[in-house]
Every structure is written in C-alpha cells, then in structure tokens.
Amino acid sequence: TQLLEQSPQFLSIQEGENLTVYCNSSSVFSSLQWYRQEPGEGPVLLVTVVTGGEVKKLKRLTFQFGDARKDSSLHITAAQPGDTGLYLCAGMRGLSGGYQKVTFGTGTKLQVIP
Amino acid sequence: NAGVTQTPKFRILKIGQSMTLQCTQDMNHNYMYWYRQDPGMGLKLIYYSVGAGITDKGEVPNGYNVSRSTTEDFPLRLELAAPSQTSVYFCASSLVGLAKNIQYFGAGTRLSVL
Numbered sequence: 001t002q003l004l005e006q007s008p009q010f011l012s013i014q015e016g017e018n019l020t021v022y023c024n025s026s027s028v029f030s031s032l033q034w035y036r037q038e039p040g041e042g043p044v045l046l047v048t049v050v051t052g053g054e055v056k057k058l059k060r061l062t063f064q065f066g067d068a069r070k071d072s073s074l075h076i077t078a079a080q081p082g083d084t085g086l087y088l089c090a091g092m093r094g095l096s097g098g099y100q101k102v103t104f105g106t107g108t109k110l111q112v113i114p
Numbered sequence: 115n116a117g118v119t120q121t122p123k124f125r126i127l128k129i130g131q132s133m134t135l136q137c138t139q140d141m142n143h144n145y146m147y148w149y150r151q152d153p154g155m156g157l158k159l160i161y162y163s164v165g166a167g168i169t170d171k172g173e174v175p176n177g178y179n180v181s182r183s184t185t186e187d188f189p190l191r192l193e194l195a196a197p198s199q200t201s202v203y204f205c206a207s208s209l210v211g212l213a214k215n216i217q218y219f220g221a222g223t224r225l226s227v228l
Contacts, residue, residue, distance in 0.1 A: 004156075031215075042118075042204050042219025043157070088156055092215060102217070104149075104156035 003027075004091055004105035012111040013079055021074045021108045023089035029103075030094050032065055032072045037086040079112045086110075116140050120205050120220035127195040127227045135190040135223050137205030145208045146188040147172075147217065148180065150201040157204060163188055195227045 007022045023032070031050045035043035047056050049065035049072065056063045060083075062075040072089055089105040121136045139146065144165045149157035149172075159172030163182040177199060179191040188207075192199060202224050206217040 006156075009154075040221070042206070042221055043217075044219070045216050048216070086154075102147075102159070102215075104158070107154065107156045109154060 004089055004103055006087075006089060006105040006108045008108060009106065010109045010111075012113065015080060015112055015114050016078050019076050019079055019110070021076075021087055021110070023072045023074075023091075023105050025070050025091060025103075027091070027093070028069050029091035030069070031092045032069070033090045033092065033102075034063055034072070034074055035088040035090060037088060038084075043086075043088055076110075079110075081112045081114050084110055084112050118205055118207055118218050118220035120203075120223050122223060123221065124224045125226070127192075127225065129195060129197065129227060131195050132191070132193050133195065133225075135192075135203055135205075135225075137188045137190070137220060138186050139188075139205075139207040139218070140186065141207060141218065142185060143207035143209055143218075144185065145210060145215075146182065147206045147208075148178070148188070148190045149204045149206065150174065150199075151204060151222075152201050160190065160203075192225075197227050199225065200227045201225060 004025045033048045034046045037043040047063045052067045052069045054065045060077045064073050087108045091103050093101045118139045147162045148160040151157050158174050160178050161180040163169045166185050169180050202222045204222050205220045208215050208217045
C-alpha cells in the first residue's frame with residue numbers, strides 16, 4: 001500500500017503569517033494533486049504537478065513537486081481566513097489500460113485566525 | 115451545472131440495515147469513484163468504475179457493493195451496515211488521461227450506523 005504522509009496534521013496560525021505543508025511518500029508518482037476541502041463539502045482540486053522539480057503558483061499558494069517525484073510541498077504566503085480548510089495531497093500512478101490510481105494523503109487541517 | 119450529485123446528504127442506520135447511496139454525474143465522464151473519509155482523515159477508495167458495466171475494488175471494498183449500468187449513475191450498496199461504516203462517503207468522476215484526470219467530487223453523504 002502506498003502511503004502519503006502529510007505534515008503537520010493540524011496548523012493554527014494568525015492572519016498574515018506564512019506556512020508550508022508537506023506531503024511525503026517512499027513511492028514515485030507520475031503526478032501529484034493538491035485539493036482543498038471545506039466543511040460539509042467535497043474536495044476541490046487546486047493544482048496538478050507533473051514534472052519532477054516543477055513549481056506552480058496560484059496567487060498566494062506555491063506548489064512544488066520533488067525532483068524524485070516522491071514528495072511535494074504547498075506554501076501559503078500571507079495566509080487569510082479564507083484559506084481555512086483541509087488540504088489534501090493525492091498522488092497518481094498510471095496502471096495498465098490508462099487508469100490512474102489515486103492515493104490520498106492523510107490531510108492537513110489549517111485554521112487561519114483573523 | 116449540476117456536476118456530481120449525491121443523495122441522501124445524511125442518513126442514520128441501525129446495525130444490520132441496508133441502504134444504497136446514490137451518485138449521478140452529468141459530465142459524461144467515464145470514470146467514477148467511491149471514497150470514504152473518516153474524521154480528520156484523507157480519502158480511501160472503496161470501488162471505482164472505468165465505464166458502464168465495469169467496476170473494480172479499491173483499498174477498502176469489504177462490506178460494500180457497486181454497479182454501473184449507465185455512464186451517469188454509480189450507486190454504492192451497504193448490505194449489512196456496521197458501526198465501522200460510519201463515515202462520510204464521497205462520489206467522484208473524472209476523464210481519462212494523465213493531465214485530464216481531474217476528479218470532481220460530490221458534496222458527500224454523512225452516514226451514521228448505530
């Protein structure tokens with residue numbers, strides 16, 4: 001079973017602070033996705049990273065895929081209360097027939113206090 | 115745009131009862147998935163389907179059954195509910211392919227087995 005460990009599990013910070021969430025595995029993934037989930041809702045995709053070393057920016061969010069494609073990080077600059085939610089990473093591995101097997105991480109619960 | 119629709123939103127079952135969680139999507143996606151999410155955790159794949167008439171087991175299939183008679187619908191059946199099946203269930207759908215494997219999630223069904 002492939003495991004994706006996220007750290008930290010919980011994070012409570014003040015508005016305006018910076019933070020980084022990590023997603024680590026011993027397995028190689030063909031691509032990795034980050035989702036945000038708000039209470040009572042399903043996860044919503046934020047980004048997909050495909051190439052080892054790739055960096056993608058989405059406003060104040062910066063996503064990086066590790067060179068070996070085993071890990072990823074999400075950095076938020078100047079966090080805002082609207083960033084509050086559960087952040088999930090998901091690693092994808094291609095199987096025969098074109099199906100992409102998805103393994104979700106353990107999640108990081110972020111609370112940004114005004 | 116409806117996207118992925120799940121019903122019911124909430125349900126309480128007694129041990130040993132059965133029920134079907136409904137999921138329908140209007141995006142003509144071939145791939146559909148059922149996940150469960152335990153409190154504060156990531157998602158675990160129960161079953162998935164790569165097209166009408168084709169289903170396969172995920173990580174945690176025991177105690178569940180699925181069918182896929184149409185592209186749109188992917189119901190999940192619990193035959194003999196157990197307290198361990200208390201969870202939030204998410205249905206998702208996606209297109210095929212590495213870069214296009216964006217999963218769209220429903221809002222979830224919160225199930226309690228007492």
